[in-house]
Amino acid sequence: MSILVIAEHNNAAVNAATLVNVAAAQAIGGDIDVLIAGEGCAEVGAEAANIAGVSKVVVADNALYGHQLAENIADLVIELSAGYTHIIGATTASGKNYMPRIAALLDVAQISDICGVISEDTFERPIYAGNAIATVQSSDSIKVLTVRGTAFDGVAAEGGSATVENIDIAKDAGLSTWVREDIVKLERPELTAASVIISGGRGMQNGENFALLESVADKLGAAIGASRAAVDAGFVPNDMQVGQTGKIVAPDLYIAVGISGAIQHLAGMKDSKTIVAINKDEDAPIFQVADYGLVADLFKAVPEFDALLD
Amino acid sequence: MKVLVTAKRVVDYNVSIRVLSDNSGVDLNNVKMSVNPFDEIAIEEAVRLKEAGKVEEVIVVSIGTSACGEQIRTALALGADRGILVETEEDMQPLAIAKVFKALIEKEQPKMVILGKQAIDGDNGQTGQMVAALSGLAQATFASEVVVNDDDTATVTREVDGGLEVISVKLPAIITTDLRLNEPRYASLPNIMKAKKKPVDTYSPEDLGVDVTPRVKTLKVTPPAERAAGIIVETVEELVDKLKNEAKVIS
Numbered sequence: 335m336s337i338l339v340i341a342e343h344n345n346a347a348v349n350a351a352t353l354v355n356v357a358a359a360q361a362i363g364g365d366i367d368v369l370i371a372g373e374g375c376a377e378v379g380a381e382a383a384n385i386a387g388v389s390k391v392v393v394a395d396n397a398l399y400g401h402q403l404a405e406n407i408a409d410l411v412i413e414l415s416a417g418y419t420h421i422i423g424a425t426t427a428s429g430k431n432y433m434p435r436i437a438a439l440l441d442v443a444q445i446s447d448i449c450g451v452i453s454e455d456t457f458e459r460p461i462y463a464g465n466a467i468a469t470v471q472s473s474d475s476i477k478v479l480t481v482r483g484t485a486f487d488g489v490a491a492e493g494g495s496a497t498v499e500n501i502d503i504a505k506d507a508g509l510s511t512w513v514r515e516d517i518v519k520l521e522r523p524e525l526t527a528a529s530v531i532i533s534g535g536r537g538m539q540n541g542e543n544f545a546l547l548e549s550v551a552d553k554l555g556a557a558i559g560a561s562r563a564a565v566d567a568g569f570v571p572n573d574m575q576v577g578q579t580g581k582i583v584a585p586d587l588y589i590a591v592g593i594s595g596a597i598q599h600l601a602g603m604k605d606s607k608t609i610v611a612i613n614k615d616e617d618a619p620i621f622q623v624a625d626y627g628l629v630a631d632l633f634k635a636v637p638e639f640d641a642l643l644d
Numbered sequence: 645m646k647v648l649v650t651a652k653r654v655v656d657y658n659v660s661i662r663v664l665s666d667n668s669g670v671d672l673n674n675v676k677m678s679v680n681p682f683d684e685i686a687i688e689e690a691v692r693l694k695e696a697g698k699v700e701e702v703i704v705v706s707i708g709t710s711a712c713g714e715q716i717r718t719a720l721a722l723g724a725d726r727g728i729l730v731e732t733e734e735d736m737q738p739l740a741i742a743k744v745f746k747a748l749i750e751k752e753q754p755k756m757v758i759l760g761k762q763a764i765d766g767d768n769g770q771t772g773q774m775v776a777a778l779s780g781l782a783q784a785t786f787a788s789e790v791v792v793n794d795d796d797t798a799t800v801t802r803e804v805d806g807g808l809e810v811i812s813v814k815l816p817a818i819i820t821t822d823l824r825l826n827e828p829r830y831a832s833l834p835n836i837m838k839a840k841k842k843p844v845d846t847y848s849p850e851d852l853g854v855d856v857t858p859r860v861k862t863l864k865v866t867p868p869a870e871r872a873a874g875i876i877v878e879t880v881e882e883l884v885d886k887l888k889n890e891a892k893v894i895s
Contacts, residue, residue, distance in 0.1 A: 404783055431785050432773075436777075437770070467868055473860070516807050579682075587893040608893045626877050639883065
């Protein structure tokens with residue numbers, strides 16, 4: 335078997351998702367090549383050559399690939415695809431963008447967001463926001479896969495000695511152009527990247543009261559989330575929503591404050607390592623998934639919790 | 645210009661799904677079905693573009709059994725002008741759905757196809773990108789703002805990891821919706837009544853010359869690992885102590 339891993343990087347360094355993708359490739363077994371497509375990314379290629387378990391790094395360094403436009407990345411991968419049995423990308427904004435395009439151009443199915451490898455053609459993946467796990471088998475000659483970032487431990491970034499091959503393919507599909515980006519320098523971590531999240535629900539009563547959570551979040555280095563009920567009530571914007579129709583998160587610590595635990599919220603956070611629930615209703619469903627439950631008025635308990643963190 | 649939008653029939657987001665005891669799938673008997681929430685956003689966006697005078701006709705497409713007619717009627721009540729039901733009993737996977745769309749694009753010649761970024765049943769997140777690939781069109785996925793320009797392009801703001809990205813795409817283009825694009829309206833009673841009179845065409849995949857044979861076989865479906873039962877703490881002090889010394893998640 336021969337596997338092509340498409341690296342996630344920012345033209346300066348490889349992203350941790352790349353190491354996770356290589357780990358998934360190792361679980362399948364076979365030769366592993368890594369593609370670095372980007373602009374001014376020669377150093378990323380050299381860095382990727384050190385990743386444990388990689389045979390060859392292919393570097394496509396061209397302005398066409400600098401912003402990972404799906405049309406151009408997909409055309410490039412199709413050019414390189416001959417001979418590979420598996421093509422692997424990450425379940426990230428860019429991987430989710432170009433991987434299905436690659437699969438369709440190859441006339442094969444994609445298996446999205448795999449969380450387990452059973453054999454070279456059989457994989458486990460979450461469906462219904464993780465409320466069920468499907469074991470699926472592909473009948474296609476090339477398996478196109480995206481890998482759930484939290485499902486595999488990344489391989490070591492050092493210890494490998496892959497060869498580096500520079501390729502000179504530069505084909506502009508001419509369909510889209512990058513205009514600008516607005517990558518927020520958040521004072522707090524992104525919800526999907528945070529190791530601690532504190533979320534508020536309808537029990538917060540209004541948007542101003544979310545300030546109670548901010549102080550705790552600052553002390554724990556946490557991101558702030560919300561339930562759909564809190565978003566629907568207009569307390570906070572939609573991009574804070576954790577749940578089946580919002581962001582799916584799995585931090586080390588998830589603190590649910592004034593959240594009853596509707597199914598659609600649980601679907602978005604129940605893979606968190608430790609879950610804390612603070613709610614005055616002892617029958618709230620959130621307590622069924624919580625490791626630590628505190629039946630209390632959040633307006634008393636949260637300031638007390640905050641004070642104890644000093 | 646014409647816009648195609650999607651209305652996938654899925655288990656309602658408020659329903660707690662149950663895995664069948666023979667592990668063959670998820671129990672869909674007597675379960676409330678709705679339009680995929682991300683498709684609702686797609687329908688809303690197309691209707692708003694029509695209200696803004698940028699679009700003349702909004703055509704809603706649903707693919708599946710005859711029951712998908714319900715989701716088409718919902719979309720028509722929300723403001724779509726006519727419907728297309730591609731009726732099949734086959735397990736429709738993203739690649740096959742994308743092939744159906746390719747055929748419909750050739751037939752209808754829309755300037756834009758707006759789809760949900762993913763459906764909340766299979767969570768594949770593939771269809772829009774596959775439609776774009778097969779039709780040789782630009783794609784703008786995870787859109788949080790769509791501006792249609794006068795020069796046959798659209799400027800789309802995309803939700804990416806860590807922020808937003810703005811790209812310009814040539815029309816016709818494929819757009820997939822993210823949560824922040826808009827907040828879908830509710831259908832009014834008069835509009836629900838009016839929707840009953842709007843036209844819906846029905847085709848089979850064969851009519852469209854599309855091979856929809858599944859490429860991926862589901863061997864089994866199992867419930868996820870259960871969480872071990874937790875404990876109720878009595879005080880905030882006890883909670884902080886547990887988090888520091890037992891779970892070791894705060895220092």
